[in-house]
Amino acid sequence: MKISSWQIYKRLLGYLQPHLGFFFLSICGYILYALTQTGFAVLMEKIVAEMDAPSARAYLFLPLAILSITFARGLGGFVGTYCLDRVAFNVVYQLREQIFASILTLPRQQYLQQNSGHYLAILIYNVEQVTSACTSVVRTLVREGATVLGLVSYLFYLNWQLSLLFFASSPFIAIAISIASKRFRKLAKSMQSSIADITHAATESLQGNEVVKTFGGYESELARFNRASADFKRQSLKMTVTSALNSPVVQMMVSSALALLIFVALYPGLMTQMPGSEFVAFLITAGLIAKPLRALTEINGPLQRGITAANSLFEVIDAESELDNGEITVERAKGELVFKQVCFSYTDTPVLKNIDFTMSAGQTVALVGRSGSGKSTLANLIPRFFERNSGTITLDGVLLEDYQLHNLREQIAIVNQQVVLFSGTIKSNIAYGSLSDKTDSEVRSALETANAIEFVDKLPLGIHTPLGEKGLMLSGGQRQRLAIARAMLKDAPVLILDEATSSLDNHSERYIQQALERVMKNRTTLVIAHRLSTIKNADIILVMDNAEIVECGTHQQLLDKQGLYAELHQQGFDSDETKIDQ
Ligand SMILES: Nc1ncnc2c1ncn2[C@@H]1O[C@H](COP(=O)(O)OP(=O)(O)OP(=O)(O)O)[C@@H](O)[C@H]1O
Numbered sequence: 228m229k230i231s232s233w234q235i236y237k238r239l240l241g242y243l244q245p246h247l248g249f250f251f252l253s254i255c256g257y258i259l260y261a262l263t264q265t266g267f268a269v270l271m272e273k274i275v276a277e278m279d280a281p282s283a284r285a286y287l288f289l290p291l292a293i294l295s296i297t298f299a300r301g302l303g304g305f306v307g308t309y310c311l312d313r314v315a316f317n318v319v320y321q322l323r324e325q326i327f328a329s330i331l332t333l334p335r336q337q338y339l340q341q342n343s344g345h346y347l348a349i350l351i352y353n354v355e356q357v358t359s360a361c362t363s364v365v366r367t368l369v370r371e372g373a374t375v376l377g378l379v380s381y382l383f384y385l386n387w388q389l390s391l392l393f394f395a396s397s398p399f400i401a402i403a404i405s406i407a408s409k410r411f412r413k414l415a416k417s418m419q420s421s422i423a424d425i426t427h428a429a430t431e432s433l434q435g436n437e438v439v440k441t442f443g444g445y446e447s448e449l450a451r452f453n454r455a456s457a458d459f460k461r462q463s464l465k466m467t468v469t470s471a472l473n474s475p476v477v478q479m480m481v482s483s484a485l486a487l488l489i490f491v492a493l494y495p496g497l498m499t500q501m502p503g504s505e506f507v508a509f510l511i512t513a514g515l516i517a518k519p520l521r522a523l524t525e526i527n528g529p530l531q532r533g534i535t536a537a538n539s540l541f542e543v544i545d546a547e548s549e550l551d552n553g554e555i556t557v558e559r560a561k562g563e564l565v566f567k568q569v570c571f572s573y574t575d576t577p578v579l580k581n582i583d584f585t586m587s588a589g590q591t592v593a594l595v596g597r598s599g600s601g602k603s604t605l606a607n608l609i610p611r612f613f614e615r616n617s618g619t620i621t622l623d624g625v626l627l628e629d630y631q632l633h634n635l636r637e638q639i640a641i642v643n644q645q646v647v648l649f650s651g652t653i654k655s656n657i658a659y660g661s662l663s664d665k666t667d668s669e670v671r672s673a674l675e676t677a678n679a680i681e682f683v684d685k686l687p688l689g690i691h692t693p694l695g696e697k698g699l700m701l702s703g704g705q706r707q708r709l710a711i712a713r714a715m716l717k718d719a720p721v722l723i724l725d726e727a728t729s730s731l732d733n734h735s736e737r738y739i740q741q742a743l744e745r746v747m748k749n750r751t752t753l754v755i756a757h758r759l760s761t762i763k764n765a766d767i768i769l770v771m772d773n774a775e776i777v778e779c780g781t782h783q784q785l786l787d788k789q790g791l792y793a794e795l796h797q798q799g800f801d802s803d804e805t806k807i808d809q
């Protein structure tokens with residue numbers, strides 16, 4: 228939907244509401260500042276008049292006047308700038324907060340479709356662009372606008388015929404501005420997407436640093452980054468050309484008007500005589516208009532950039548967050564999960580077809596199947612990371628969407644294929660989010676269950692050791708055990724384990740195995756399993772293939788069946804350390 232600039236202005240103005248006091252103060256400051264310009268022009272007229280016929284107290288009055296005008300100008304400028312910046316920073320703060328809050332509640336699919344640079348660029352670059360719209364634009368508009376207004380009024384007061392003549396040129400100026408304006412907006416849009424590309428290329432290269440280095444991605448990453456960067460440079464230059472051309476053209480027009488004015492005023496017999504001091508004041512005033520007028524034409528660049536940026540900000544703020552219409556809450560669910568005829572697809576191809584199964588409270592269900600058969604997807608439906616297309620999923624007989632989303636997720640602990648750790652200490656990573664009020668000893672006992680306490684205690688500061696970004700100073704197996712400890716500490720009735728397929732040495736493998744067994748005890752566990760021991764211990768094994776559950780039963784039953792499970796078993800998991808995958 229095309230949103231008009233006016234709607235965006237109006238919405239931005241809405242953000243001013245809480246800061247109206249400072250905003251008006253700033254406008255008053257700038258108006259005072261602007262009036263001093265006209266004051267200066269009036270003063271000039273008086274000085275020239277005094278030169279011709281000096282009056283008694285002029286030598287006192289005029290110097291004092293110039294001092295007062297300068298003082299008022301300084302005061303007005305300061306108050307205007309301080310108050311406006313104060314308002315702008317507040318607005319930026321509020322916008323950033325809203326955008327980030329909105330990003331956090333976006334449905335998962337939304338993130339996956341956008342590159343991560345997109346949201347970063349909005350959060351950092353776009354908000355900055357809106358600041359410049361908020362400050363420089365409002366400043367110029369009020370300060371220079373009032374200056375122009377004051378000077379114009381004075382011109383008309385001095386001689387309205389000459390003024391009309393002078394302003395006959397204004398339509399041409401308007402046309403020049405409108406042409407530039409369209410171009411500014413177009414360029415702003417492509418600059419914004421270049422910034423997103425730059426951020427994207429940089430973050431990906433930084434995150435995938437190891438791959439870049441080992442697979443010789445240096446050249447191609449550099450090329451990709453430089454391409455985006457060069458693109459930005461090109462757009463910026465075009466922007467500069469437009470704005471740099473814009474002002475001399477406007478100035479030339481103003482000068483032409485002035486030239487015409489002087490011609491008319493001086494051509495014998497064309498005009499009634501006006502006093503020399505007034506004519507000098509008229510020319511000075513008309514000349515003074517050029518600068519603020521030019522400033523007014525120059526706000527177009529930042530204004531259009533600001534509008535474009537604000538538009539994308541509002542798109543993010545308005546983005547639909549996850550559906551959360553349920554009203555039911557439970558203290559602690561029993562943990563019975565029932566899937567009935569569940570279908571799901573990310574795009575057109577179905578990823579889950581008519582999934583039917585029941586997990587009684589406390590049961591362990593193992594999900595096995597080839598890579599890409601839909602196991603993780605199925606698990607992701609339980610915490611409602613994605614919404615199924617049809618069928619029903621119930622927890623303790625209540626549809627998942629009838630629970631408050633937050634309450635539903637409180638009932639579920641997840642250990643994922645990729646472990647996510649945040650910068651912070653080991654403790655803050657395990658007692659994360661709603662678990663942050665857990666004590667040191669609770670954290671320690673979770674670490675113990677997860678078989679992690681041993682290596683944690685060897686770290687210099689124990690559970691208070693900072694992990695660095697993403698916990699990269701830990702090994703894969705250690706990270707996994709921390710994730711298990713986190714799930715352990717949460718102590719939720721439903722547990723989802725997406726076992727990592729990455730190979731670990733036998734020692735850590737066994738460690739993790741033990742940890743998992745302890746965590747699974749007394750809760751409903753859906754485990755996407757690649758290890759025979761996990762699979763064997765499960766109460767039921769579901770075998771997935773091509774988006775469907777093709778077999779289910781216990782290990783022995785499935786072996787007897789001589790179907791896909793038996794085949795997978797044959798191919799791979801005859802020892803604890805091999806995986807079903809592929
Ligand atoms: N976000 C997504 N958007 C579109 N398609 C997706 C998305 N995530 C997964 N898929 C597709 O859905 C199918 C099932 O993926 P899923 O991650 O559920 O497989 P899996 O059984 O967990 O595999 P693995 O054992 O390798 O983890 C795959 O064909 C995959 O390409």
Ligand SMILES: [Mg+2]
Pocket residue numbers: 602603604644725
């Ligand atoms: Mg998976």
